[in-house]
Amino acid sequence: MAIDHGPAKLLCLTGFMGSGKSTAGRLLARQLGWPHVDLDTSIEEAVGLEIPQIFARQGEPEFRRIEHDQLLRVIGETLESRRSRVISLGGGTTAQPQNLAALRENGSLLIWLECPIEKLLARCAQITNRPLFRDEASFRKLYRQRLPFYQLSDYRVDSSAEPVSVIEQILALGIFPKVTA
Numbered sequence: 001m002a003i004d005h006g007p008a009k010l011l012c013l014t015g016f017m018g019s020g021k022s023t024a025g026r027l028l029a030r031q032l033g034w035p036h037v038d039l040d041t042s043i044e045e046a047v048g049l050e051i052p053q054i055f056a057r058q059g060e061p062e063f064r065r066i067e068h069d070q071l072l073r074v075i076g077e078t079l080e081s082r083r084s085r086v087i088s089l090g091g092g093t094t095a096q097p098q099n100l101a102a103l104r105e106n107g108s109l110l111i112w113l114e115c116p117i118e119k120l121l122a123r124c125a126q127i128t129n130r131p132l133f134r135d136e137a138s139f140r141k142l143y144r145q146r147l148p149f150y151q152l153s154d155y156r157v158d159s160s161a162e163p164v165s166v167i168e169q170i171l172a173l174g175i176f177p178k179v180t181a
């Protein structure tokens with residue numbers, strides 16, 4: 001039995017804060033036997049600070065610059081190693097035109113983890129480490145601003161349920177290599 005891998009795939013999960021990109025990415029990668037990269041973690045490791053500290057000390061424009069650098073690094077490494085990866089993007093990554101362009105130029109598959117705003121609010125309200133979660137009104141406003149960018153994704157799955165259901169939906173999209181005899 002052989003698995004037809006083809007060229008390395010960059011399978012990217014996008015979606016708003018609290019949509020479950022990190023958890024789903026980790027589980028999906030495990031299921032596929034691919035490495036998983038969490039872009040926020042790569043940024044934290046590169047800078048040596050946690051995301052809220054980067055925002056507080058260096059500001060959002062600098063965060064976006066580092067985010068772009070790290071995205072290019074991950075794309076480069078993936079293509080060079082010829083090994084497909086699952087990448088959990090940050091909630092704002094694909095809203096930056098230079099990031100979307102880099103992902104498109106390198107043939108990434110973008111999957112949007114869609115989740116109703118009420119659920120996202122409930123999830124994020126319990127976690128205090130998100131610099132862009134200030135209050136409910138600004139959260140709702142940012143969500144509305146982000147929607148058109150998420151809608152540019154190649155696929156959309158419902159991430160309001162458990163992570164296992166998200167993985168099932170992604171595996172059912174029919175974008176993975178076929179096992180050939």
Ligand code: S3P
Binds near residue numbers: 015089
């Ligand atoms: C951001 C989302 C965060 C993180 C940073 C900015 C955003 O990632 O990248 O705080 O712009 O929506 P998560 O979506 O993983 O929380």
